[in-house]
Amino acid sequence: MLTEYDRERYDRQIMIPEIGEAGQARLQKAVVFIAGAGGLGSPVALYLAAAGVGTLRIVDNDTVTLSNLNRQILHGDRDVGRDKAASAEATLARLNPEVQLQCSAETITAANVVDLVRGSDLIVDALDNIETRLMLNQAALNLQIPMIHGAVDGFDGRVMVVLPGKTACLGCLVRGKPQAGKFPVLGATPAVIGAIQATETVKAITGAGRLLAGRLLRYDGLALEFSEFKINRHPQCPDCGRE
Amino acid sequence: MAVNINLHKTHREYAGGREAVAVTGTTVGACIDDLLRQYPGLRERLFDKKGTLRNFIEIYLNNESAYPDELKKVTQDGDEIHIVILLAGG
Numbered sequence: 132m133l134t135e136y137d138r139e140r141y142d143r144q145i146m147i148p149e150i151g152e153a154g155q156a157r158l159q160k161a162v163v164f165i166a167g168a169g170g171l172g173s174p175v176a177l178y179l180a181a182a183g184v185g186t187l188r189i190v191d192n193d194t195v196t197l198s199n200l201n202r203q204i205l206h207g208d209r210d211v212g213r214d215k216a217a218s219a220e221a222t223l224a225r226l227n228p229e230v231q232l233q234c235s236a237e238t239i240t241a242a243n244v245v246d247l248v249r250g251s252d253l254i255v256d257a258l259d260n261i262e263t264r265l266m267l268n269q270a271a272l273n274l275q276i277p278m279i280h281g282a283v284d285g286f287d288g289r290v291m292v293v294l295p296g297k298t299a300c301l302g303c304l305v306r307g308k309p310q311a312g313k314f315p316v317l318g319a320t321p322a323v324i325g326a327i328q329a330t331e332t333v334k335a336i337t338g339a340g341r342l343l344a345g346r347l348l349r350y351d352g353l354a355l356e357f358s359e360f361k362i363n364r365h366p367q368c369p370d371c372g373r374e
Numbered sequence: 375m376a377v378n379i380n381l382h383k384t385h386r387e388y389a390g391g392r393e394a395v396a397v398t399g400t401t402v403g404a405c406i407d408d409l410l411r412q413y414p415g416l417r418e419r420l421f422d423k424k425g426t427l428r429n430f431i432e433i434y435l436n437n438e439s440a441y442p443d444e445l446k447k448v449t450q451d452g453d454e455i456h457i458v459i460l461l462a463g464g
């Protein structure tokens with residue numbers, strides 16, 4: 132139920148025919164799980180909070196470091212040394228006090244990932260390593276929750292939407308688990324990719340438009356080009372192939 | 375079969391700076407063999423010491439994922455192959 136405050140606060144997006152008051156009400160009821168409060172998680176959480184998503188569940192076990200600050204815009208110099216989850220909660224609460232925030236400094240593991248995401252309407256993959264991304268992918272498949280995958284490196288980024296049982300999942304794309312490590316990144320790269328993930332999240336909740344499902348969108352910031360690859364489900368996929 | 379292989383930007387320095395290389399072959403694997411004949415320096419970028427495609431390399435044939443069994447996929451005249459690097463950062 133939208134109040135007069137809501138109608139004014141979200142006026143510019145309620146004006147969009149594909150959203151309208153009905154779409155805004157869906158956003159208000161939605162529960163979105165964001166894995167990671169770093170480079171990607173920052174713009175995703177900020178735009179979803181600003182858009183009036185009802186509940187944001189954010190999990191990140193890390194603390195803020197000085198070298199995070201070129202891109203992780205949920206946090207500032209005063210947050211260095213603080214849990215990213217607590218810092219994110221404070222920033223988002225200032226941005227939009229209407230949003231219910233459930234921010235946790237837990238580590239996502241194979242043992243707890245299903246419990247962490249259970250009850251969410253949507254999962255946003257804003258992680259920084261393949262191993263945990265594949266755990267999240269498996270939980271999304273088990274619980275049939277759509278997942279918005281995003282990743283960045285340098286000037287490059289990518290986004291893909293996983294609709295469990297319908298489209299390719301991360302396991303249909305990833306051939307192994309490369310070693311996680313320190314990666315270079317321009318701050319604006321996760322801003323571009325995170326904004327697209329937030330767009331796909333709003334579309335998935337409101338039913339607007341056509342999702343990036345089964346399509347891998349690639350962003351090359353150096354050439355300033357977007358390109359797209361089709362990703363098919365494959366029967367031997369270790370994650371969704373046995374469904 | 376004339377096929378075009380589009381290289382990832384991090385691989386271009388091993389191919390004389392080229393963004394794309396014309397090759398011949400009737401499978402993706404044969405096309406990549408021809409690429410490596412022309413630019414041997416790319417081998418260790420794409421394959422490990424056992425000759426297995428590295429786990430962060432992705433291959434697309436005509437803008438569609440070729441995974442799994444990428445190297446066995448049949449190619450035709452005019453096909454486009456893209457060699458891409460998996461991204462994992464966030």
